[in-house]
Amino acid sequence: MSTRLSRCLKAMQTVGFWRSTENGKTPSLELLHHGTVYANQLQHHWLSMRQLAVNFGHIEHTTEMIDQSRFSFTHSKQFREQFQQLRQLYPSRAKCPTVLKHQNSMPSNSKSNTIFQHQSNVTQLITDFFVEPHRGLEHFYNLQRESKIWWMRYSSNPSRYAIVPYDCHADLEYCQAIDIKAGFGEAGEVTVEQLSLVPLPAGNDFELPDARTTKMQLPMVIRSVIELEPATCALLLDGCDHGRESRSLLLNRVLAPYQCGIVAMQKTEKSSTELHDLCVHMVDVLQSARLRLHFIDDQGYSLVKNKEEMTQRLEQSDYLGVPYVLLLDERQSLTNGLMQLRSRDTQLAEMIHISDLPDYLLNIFRSF
Numbered sequence: 001m002s003t004r005l006s007r008c009l010k011a012m013q014t015v016g017f018w019r020s021t022e023n024g025k026t027p028s029l030e031l032l033h034h035g036t037v038y039a040n041q042l043q044h045h046w047l048s049m050r051q052l053a054v055n056f057g058h059i060e061h062t063t064e065m066i067d068q069s070r071f072s073f074t075h076s077k078q079f080r081e082q083f084q085q086l087r088q089l090y091p092s093r094a095k096c097p098t099v100l101k102h103q104n105s106m107p108s109n110s111k112s113n114t115i116f117q118h119q120s121n122v123t124q125l126i127t128d129f130f131v132e133p134h135r136g137l138e139h140f141y142n143l144q145r146e147s148k149i150w151w152m153r154y155s156s157n158p159s160r161y162a163i164v165p166y167d168c169h170a171d172l173e174y175c176q177a178i179d180i181k182a183g184f185g186e187a188g189e190v191t192v193e194q195l196s197l198v199p200l201p202a203g204n205d206f207e208l209p210d211a212r213t214t215k216m217q218l219p220m221v222i223r224s225v226i227e228l229e230p231a232t233c234a235l236l237l238d239g240c241d242h243g244r245e246s247r248s249l250l251l252n253r254v255l256a257p258y259q260c261g262i263v264a265m266q267k268t269e270k271s272s273t274e275l276h277d278l279c280v281h282m283v284d285v286l287q288s289a290r291l292r293l294h295f296i297d298d299q300g301y302s303l304v305k306n307k308e309e310m311t312q313r314l315e316q317s318d319y320l321g322v323p324y325v326l327l328l329d330e331r332q333s334l335t336n337g338l339m340q341l342r343s344r345d346t347q348l349a350e351m352i353h354i355s356d357l358p359d360y361l362l363n364i365f366r367s368f
Helices: 003-014 033-048 063-067 077-089 133-153 228-240 273-288 307-319 330-336 359-366
Strands: 018-023 026-031 054-059 098-106 122-131 161-165 176-183 189-199 220-227 260-265 302-304 324-329 338-343 349-353
Touching: 003 018, 003 228, 026 033, 026 228, 033 122, 033 228, 054 077, 077 098, 122 133, 122 228, 133 161, 133 176, 133 189, 133 220, 176 228, 189 228, 220 228, 260 273, 260 307, 260 330, 273 302, 273 324, 273 330, 302 307, 307 324, 324 330, 330 338
Parallel strands: 054 098, 260 302, 260 324
Antiparallel strands: 018 026, 098 122, 122 220, 161 176, 176 189, 189 220, 324 338, 338 349
């Protein structure tokens, strides 16, 4: 592994995103608190992506699931039961095309990752697209493009993502498959998503009416599989491996585990009650707006006495990928309600009035 990526792995461990242990030449990673918070955000965005017919939630893995190959899932008991539930419990949504989602806990597929391994089971985010048979390849190519763009959108280096053909066996007629991989130069690559186009078994059990013509037909299924924890680690490495002089973690501001922090400078020896009250009010305002606040010192804000302490707090926020920090000044903020909004990416701060929050911040995040 390159020295650059080794430094990234150690940096992410130092600030509490993961725990790393040596396993031969390939480190083994386990997500810690900050990493888990980030993974939860990635999972939330996966749930909200694309129009959804049914979300079957989390399904505990069975021996049958572990034994499934990439193209044999259509013959499993679980897949058949989900399809029948779609038709029986959600008849108005049981049309072609339609989308089903569920999550599994499974052993990690170490072959799809050459940079690191994951220590425990991984959460598979599974999306099944049931599409018209005569448009199967068209949908498959469109989904490849959409999925790649989705990963590029949340990356600090969009050029590292590539669509790589998967070698299907010759006897798998009509099957198609690709992997979306994040490349890290000579260090290797990580598979962040697998897409497979698979025909359904013949018969009436899997027929759906066409949404336009209502004619019954046997759809094809396109399955997307994202291993949440390895994909999370890949995005974190991507945010660290940005090649800039800054040591910031450049996480997408919508997906970042924490969107804003609060640091207040006290000018007097003993901080005033008014400054504490203002900080508490700002915490309440940001949380009421559902902005994810970085809880510094377990209280949602941090009081500093000098510029050195301020610099330390800002560096800590940058290492955690916090996009914005509100800088309060004991005299100015209490006198006229002005404060500074400091950007992680530019290292610059702009003046803003308390009355403009939280709408100003919300507009920034909505604009992405």
